[in-house]
Amino acid sequence: MSVWTRIGALLDRLGGVLVAVSAVLLLAMVVLMGIEIGARGLLRTSTQIADEYAGYLFTWITLCCFVYAQRSDRFLRVDTLRNRLSPRRRAFADAIASLLAAALTAVLVYATGETFRASLLFNTTSLQPSQTPLYLPQIVMPVGLAVLTFAFVHSAVTSLLQALGRLPLPAAAAPQQASYE
Numbered sequence: 001m002s003v004w005t006r007i008g009a010l011l012d013r014l015g016g017v018l019v020a021v022s023a024v025l026l027l028a029m030v031v032l033m034g035i036e037i038g039a040r041g042l043l044r045t046s047t048q049i050a051d052e053y054a055g056y057l058f059t060w061i062t063l064c065c066f067v068y069a070q071r072s073d074r075f076l077r078v079d080t081l082r083n084r085l086s087p088r089r090r091a092f093a094d095a096i097a098s099l100l101a102a103a104l105t106a107v108l109v110y111a112t113g114e115t116f117r118a119s120l121l122f123n124t125t126s127l128q129p130s131q132t133p134l135y136l137p138q139i140v141m142p143v144g145l146a147v148l149t150f151a152f153v154h155s156a157v158t159s160l161l162q163a164l165g166r167l168p169l170p171a172a173a174a175p176q177q178a179s180y181e
Helices: 003-043 050-071 087-121 140-163
Strands: none
Touching: 003 050, 003 140, 050 140, 087 140
């Protein structure tokens, strides 16, 4: 197994682990919201943090699932033109798309990293009663997007190597039909 293949397998495993982490975070969010609903309904009071922390958890869940979505080819895309290309040209188009996605996520890494840095530098806290130091929930954004950027770069290089005949082309997948049951 080549180093490149091992890196891909590592990214696949990381995506699976991050999905498991997101499931735990989702469970924590459900518990937090349940406590908030119970406190408001039964005790006529509020936790004062449920809305704020549910937002943080939602963001973390989303970022945790990005790598899995990228590695399993679950991001939304329009395949009308792509499916008409030969396998080599399709691999080349995939390489270009992955490079563009990597460039976009790299910009997002920079922007969210600067937000994190500013929050840390100025010791910014949330406006909510919790007064949460904002750098704590914000660190997940540049880290998660950096991993996603790396995953896009890996996919771009893999697709380019497939287009050049250095790696085998993926088996043609049957078009997925929408299910409206």
